[in-house]
Amino acid sequence: GKGKDKGKSAPPANDPFWEQKVSEENRIEGDGSMYTGTISSYNIKGGWGFLLPDDPISLTEDVQAALTEAAVQAEAKGKNIGDPNMLYFRKPDLAEGYKAQKGAAVTFQTYTDDKGAGAHNISGA
Secondary structure (H helix, E strand, C coil): CCCCCCCCCCCCCCCHHHHHHHHHCCCEECCCCCEEEEEEEEECCCCEEEEEECCHHHCCHHHHHHHHHHHHHHHHCCCCCCCCCCEEEEHHHECCCCCCCCCCEEEEEEEEECCEEEEEEEEEC
């Protein structure tokens, strides 16, 4: 019925649900370099968000290519993507104990997967 899933929120960061998602999407973590950026949005209920790197040009070539490809695909589907340098992240991508907040300065590492590029190991800057 209507509103059936109301109040349901994202599973805990250590839930097997997240591990399965990462595995299904063929995630490849970057070279371990740390970057800085700002959280642009975080959906606490859904357990996902976006951050904007301070210097997108400093990201590795594979991450830049994945961002470009994702933007092209989104535009082809008629989606308004906003800033094409936004990196996706999920609840388990946040460092243990870190609570994401819109506008917060962060440090992070990058990954690529079947959906494009994202951020992980995110913590306060």
